[in-house]
Amino acid sequence: MVSQPSRIILRDDPxxxxxxxxxxxxxxxxxxxxxxxxxxxxxxxxxHFHIQLKKLWEVTNSLKEMxxxxxxxxxxxxxxxxxxxxxxxxxxxxxxxxxxxxxxDDLEVSFCGLNILYLRPGPPGGVRADIDNRMKTxxxxxxxxxGKEELGEYNFPTEDEKPFYCLLQDDKFITQLSVETDTLxxxxxxxxxxxxxxxxxGVNLQPRVYRLDLRFRSMxxx
Numbered sequence: 257m258v259s260q261p262s263r264i265i266l267r268d269d270p271x272x273x274x275x276x277x278x279x280x281x282x283x284x285x286x287x288x289x290x291x292x293x294x295x296x297x298x299x300x301x302x303x304h305f306h307i308q309l310k311k312l313w314e315v316t317n318s319l320k321e322m323x324x325x326x327x328x329x330x331x332x333x334x335x336x337x338x339x340x341x342x343x344x345x346x347x348x349x350x351x352x353x354x355x356x357x358x359x360x361d362d363l364e365v366s367f368c369g370l371n372i373l374y375l376r377p378g379p380p381g382g383v384r385a386d387i388d389n390r391m392k393t394x395x396x397x398x399x400x401x402x403g404k405e406e407l408g409e410y411n412f413p414t415e416d417e418k419p420f421y422c423l424l425q426d427d428k429f430i431t432q433l434s435v436e437t438d439t440l441x442x443x444x445x446x447x448x449x450x451x452x453x454x455x456x457x458g459v460n461l462q463p464r465v466y467r468l469d470l471r472f473r474s475m476x477x478x
Contacts, residue, residue: 262381262437278367279318279461283308283423285394286444289376289453291386293393296408301397302422303410309358309421313341319358345419348400353413353420355400359461360425367462368424369432375440375454391435394455399424423459432460 283305290297313319322340338346344362345354359368372394374387400422401407413420424430444452 277463279316279459281312281316281459283455283457283459285453285455285457287453288444288449288451289390289455290393290451291389293390293396294408295406296410298393298397298406299401299408299410301394302401303417305398305423306417306421309423310416312358313356313421341419348425351401351404351407352411354418355422356419357400357422357425359423359429362425364463365429365461367431367460368429369458369460370430370434371458371460372433372435373456373458374435374437376437377440377448377450377452379439380437387435387437390453395427395430398422399427 285301285304287301287304288297289301293301313322325337325339340363341356344356344360347362348355348357359365372391374390396406404411440452440454443449444454
């Protein structure tokens with residue numbers, strides 16, 4: 257008898273309207289996913305997602321537009337202009353990094369749904385507490401670090417990490433979450449490891465409002 261995948265709805269948003277314009281994409285990860293992972297492990301996963309999110313900003317039309325200058329009255333008076341990416345990088349300048357989160361109040365994103373396919377050694381399901389703790393490691397890696405201790409000794413970004421792209425300003429912005437577990441049928445390396453994981457993370461974003469003013473432009477995903 258073949259074991260069936262195990263799917264758990266961990267968080268749901270009754271106000272999400274799938275008929276409205278949304279932005280959908282997938283992030284992937286392949287490697288160890290530790291239960292209650294240490295800071296270095298989390299930041300190494302965060303660096304992995306940075307590469308994918310940087311590419312997303314380069315190839316998605318609604319995000320590419322944010323590379324263009326956005327003027328506000330203050331900057332016009334000072335004879336300066338900045339792109340939205342530059343503005344976000346300055347806004348989240350901390351810990352020797354310039355972070356650019358995609359899901360943040362500053363971009364007026366009201367809905368962030370995550371649908372995660374989690375392939376792991378062993379049968380589907382497993383111990384709920386263990387899966388929850390591994391998901392906590394993942395969520396910490398998807399958001400900006402809140403303090404120096406969360407960088408795991410990566411105190412300075414590489415040249416390719418200027419700025420550093422993250423999915424979330426904070427994991428409180430996750431409004432819908434489901435996790436489906438299934439059996440990993442191929443090891444990540446040459447040997448099997450109980451911490452092996454292959455993740456496919458479906459991300460669904462929805463803007464809060466549609467408007468254009470001098471400082472903040474909401475994301476229109478059409």
